[in-house]
Every structure is written in structure tokens, then in C-alpha cells.
Amino acid sequence: MRCWPSMKRTNKRSFMTRPALLLSILGVLWALPAEAGDYYIVAGEHTERAAAVAAAEATGAPAVRVSRQHIKDTGWRYLIRIDGFESADAARDAASSLRVAVPMKIYIGEGRHRRVVDVVVSQSPAPPAAVVSTPSPVTPPPGPPTPAASRQADVLPDASWLLEQSRSAHGGKKGGVTRLERTRSLYLRYQVETSSEGSPQVVLHELWRSGSSIHLHTAVLRGDWNASCVVVRDGKEAWIALHREVKSEEPRSAAASIKRFMPEEGLVGLVLGLAHSLKSESAWKGLRTRAIVQHNGRDHYRLTPAQSGTGHPMVAALVDKETYLISMFSMAGQGGYVSFDLADYRMVSDHLIVPFQIRTEDKGQVSQVLSIEAFEVDTTIEPKEFDRPERLRRKGRK
Secondary structure (H helix, E strand, O other): OOOOOEEEEOOOOOOOOHEEEHHHHHHHHHHHHOOOOOOOEEEEEEEHHHHHHHHHHHHHHOOOEEEEEEOOOOOEEEEEEEEOOOOOOHHHHHHOOOOOOOOEEEOOOOOOHOOOEEOOOOOOOOOOOOOOOOEEEOOOOOOOOOOOOOOOOOOOHHHHHHHHHHHHOOOOOHHHHHHOOOOOEEEEEEEEEEEEEEEEEEEEEEEEEOOOOEEEEEEEOOOOOOOEEEEEEEEEEEEEOOOOOOEEEEHHHHHHHHHHOOOOHHHHHHHHHHHHHHHHHHHOOOOOEEEEEEEEEEEEEEEEEEEOOOOOEEEEEEEEOOOOOOOEEEEEEOOOEEEEEEEEEEEEEOOOEEEEEEEEEEEOOOEEEEEEEEEEEOOOHHHHHHHOOOOOOOOOOO
């Protein structure tokens, strides 16, 4: 049992005034160690209380509740909160067993003093779209699928408001590529499946980056290409390793050859740029919310250009009704359209929400499937990763 100082009025000769005494007590309170049950899970957030209540009930957790909270740079949100865990491990175990589609955060502390101790992804979420080992042609209707009877009875939000919520869901002004600019190190491993003239190609890329040191290793798992490795150490030395030789390279030239494989570039960069392009790019302006459709078993808002026949670069886009994340968007191209299907979103760190599967369809055919296997930022990278590489085998890993 704790005993606190008396809060009765003190006389003028007291060594401590009432305001000073209050500050002293608050200081003691904040300095106390965390009590049992101080850890809690936030299993999603919503702009509407009704949606939060429904999602909270769907978790099946016995101690779940909905808490309204103002989040900096986001605004008021209804949080799905599960309290009463004695340790971070207990909260992790509980979170991993929940059937929640979005990444969950484990917190300790309250208000502005709270802090995230872990981010957990459910072990039994709604099943993501399957990845095919050999992409095969498909024949979809123009743009994202539209059901025979859309549920127009639901009130459809304004597209500009909806995309603002989506921008926050993708990390806001501090998110995506902006968040990557603040990282001191990263590790990325991803696999790319393509098909060229009926011949499948499967290539695995591994990238280590720490300061001005970079290491990219490319392993061919299926196809006719050869493995390669490019290493830049401290921006001063560089090497390229092939299956026959290892040769020195000019550091700037080596770094330039790696650039297109960086997460800020290519398909991953396109998706991580959504936090900014949703606000600034013309493709995301002049849209209208048309209907609520099903995509990968979840409700989505379907957006298309407000005026047809204007040459708008956007064909259609799907925004998840619960998470506000972009699940698919189609862009007009020469003689058709290109669609990007984004699935298996995970929170890599604060303001960095990444789809671990990106499928590209060009003129109705699956042209590429990119699957991220690991994505870590501000992680420890062994200095040996930037040593001079050895000669590689003709195919596969080092």
C-alpha cells in the first residue's frame, strides 16, 4: 500500500507550496514502474464509432472496448482497445490469435506518455490473395470488378474526403518514402515473378543499406539469368561479383546501378509514394465515389473519374472501407490499362505501412507478382555485409 502526503492546506511557513507539492506527487507517479495490466493492444482505429464497435465485437476478445482519442496529424479516431496484460509477451500472444486484418500495436502508458513496444500481425487474418508461381493470363472487365448490384443504400462518402483518410492510413505527410529518408539502415528481401514469352522468371533480391554502404544480391530461382552482387562500402569502394569474376567498380556508378532496386524506386516506391501522391498527383483528383464493391472478400469503395471522356489518367481505384488503404488502382495506358493489386499490408514501423504483395496486370494479363519476404528499418547490419564479395555460383544464392 502506498501512502501519499496529505493534501490539506499548509501554513505560510511550510517548506512546499500546494502547486509545488502537486508537481512533486505527479513526478513520483510518473517515475513509478508499470503495474501489472498496464500493457494493452490497439487493434484498429476508425472515424465512426459504429464501425469501431462492430469491428471490436468481431475480434471476439473478452475485454475489448472502444476508446475515442485525438491522434496528432490525424484527428479524432475511435480505437479498438484490449486491456489487462501483465507483460508485452502476454499482449503479443493475445494479439497474434485475434482475427484482425490490420497490424496491431502494443502500448504501455497513457496519453502523450504512451509508447509502442511492438507491432503484431494476426496469425489468422482474412486470407490474402494467392500468389501464383507461374503468372497466367486473365481476362478481367475494364477496371476493377463491379458487382451486379452495388449496395447504393449505404451512404457513399465524398471522394476527396475518402482519399484524405486514405492518405492518413498510408502514413500521411511523414509516411512512405519520407519515413524511409529518416532511416539509418534497412534490410529488404523480395521476390519477383515475371513471364516473358511464356518463360517464367523468378528472381530474389536482397538489399542491405547502412549510411553510404549498400549491398545488393540478386539470385535467380527460375529462369536463364545469372546471379550478381554489387557492394558499395562507405561510398569509397565498390565491387561487382559475377559467376566468373569479381571486379572493382567506380562507387558512384555502382550505386547508380543499385538505385532502381531501392524501396524508394520501382513498384515498391510507387506504393510507398501514395502517402504523397494521393494529395498532389492529378491522377487522384477529379474522382467520384461510385459504389461499394467486394474485393478479396472485403468491402471497398470504388472510385472513378467524375467526368468520362476527359482523358483522366485514373481508370478506377478501390479503397478498403475499414482501413482506408488502397487495395487496387488502374491507370490508363497505350491501348489499355495497367492495374496494381495491393495486398497483405503490414506496418513495418510508424508511418511506414507496406503491402507485402503487389500484383501488376497489363492489358488484362498478369505481368508481374512482387512478394516481399522481409522489410526491416533501423536494424542492425553486420559490417561484413559490405566486405569485398566472392565470386558467385552461376545461379542461386551466394
